[in-house]
Amino acid sequence: MAPMGKVHRQTRETEVDLELELDGRGQVDLATGIPFLDHMLHLFAAHGYFDLKISASGDLEVDQHHTVEDIGICLGHAFREALQARPQVRRFGSALVPMDEALAQVTVDLSNRPFLHLEAHLPPGGPGLDPQLVKEFWRAVTVHGGMTLHITVPYGENTHHILEAIFKAAGRALDAATQPEPRAQGAPSTKGVL
Numbered sequence: 439m440a441p442m443g444k445v446h447r448q449t450r451e452t453e454v455d456l457e458l459e460l461d462g463r464g465q466v467d468l469a470t471g472i473p474f475l476d477h478m479l480h481l482f483a484a485h486g487y488f489d490l491k492i493s494a495s496g497d498l499e500v501d502q503h504h505t506v507e508d509i510g511i512c513l514g515h516a517f518r519e520a521l522q523a524r525p526q527v528r529r530f531g532s533a534l535v536p537m538d539e540a541l542a543q544v545t546v547d548l549s550n551r552p553f554l555h556l557e558a559h560l561p562p563g564g565p566g567l568d569p570q571l572v573k574e575f576w577r578a579v580t581v582h583g584g585m586t587l588h589i590t591v592p593y594g595e596n597t598h599h600i601l602e603a604i605f606k607a608a609g610r611a612l613d614a615a616t617q618p619e620p621r622a623q624g625a626p627s628t629k630g631v632l
Contacts, residue, residue: 441523441616443516451504452496458516460524460616462489470494470509472502474566478605479509485535486609506571510578517583517612521548526622531614535607540594542603544611547586554580558591558600565598572601576608585615 441460447453464484468476470492483490492512496505521527532545542558554577560569580587589608594600 441520443519445512445515445519447508447512447515449504449508451500452494452508454492454494454496454505454508454512456494456509456512456516457489457491458513458520459489460520462487465489467491467493471496471498471505472567474564475502475506475509478567478601481602482605482609484609485606486613488609488613502568502571503574506567507574507578510575511582514579514582514584517579517585517616521616524616524618526619528615528617528619531611531616533607533610533614535603535610537594537599537603537606538596540591540596540599540603542589542591542594542600542607544604544607545588546608546611546615548584548615549586550584551586552581552584553586554589555587556589558589558604559594560600561597565601567601569597569601572604 443458445456464487466480466483468479470476471494479490492509494505494509498505527548529548534543556573556576576587576589589604591600
């Protein structure tokens with residue numbers, strides 16, 4: 439069985455269809471209604487070698503919050519589902535990615551213990567995506583994906599560059615963590631389960 443996740447989520451505020459393939463080539467088909475989010479998710483998929491399809495509609499006339507959060511919820515669920523087909527993974531992944539003056543480090547543990555630490559100075563305003571929603575997005579991914587995720591940006595000035603470094607690093611880190619571990623016998627934990 440291929441490591442894939444397919445999620446449909448419909449609420450009174452949003453409708454999201456999302457497909458994720460772990461062993462992809464970075465191909466995307468993205469229509470979130472938020473062009474800058476499409477750009478970030480394209481970078482995430484390309485640098486993680488994930489194939490990612492998202493079709494989303496939401497109450498963008500209110501603001502971006504519900505749409506961004508629900509896409510994060512669906513992406514987290516898709517990772518969880520895809521990993522059911524690959525129970526023996528490396529589990530940990532880390533990446534350090536520069537983007538001009540900005541540097542981002544993302545470290546992940548597919549631990550089934552959701553936790554997000556995000557340490558980044560994100561200036562207000564932004565390039566088509568409210569920077570406050572970046573934390574909401576990654577919180578949704580971690581909670582619904584059952585992962586511990588640490589994102590730190592020690593320096594950076596341009597919000598576009600900071601966000602680009604974060605999404606690229608997240609793709610790289612999750613690619614490393616979701617790779618098969620041929621030496622593993624069972625779950626990658628001394629407890630025997632994650």
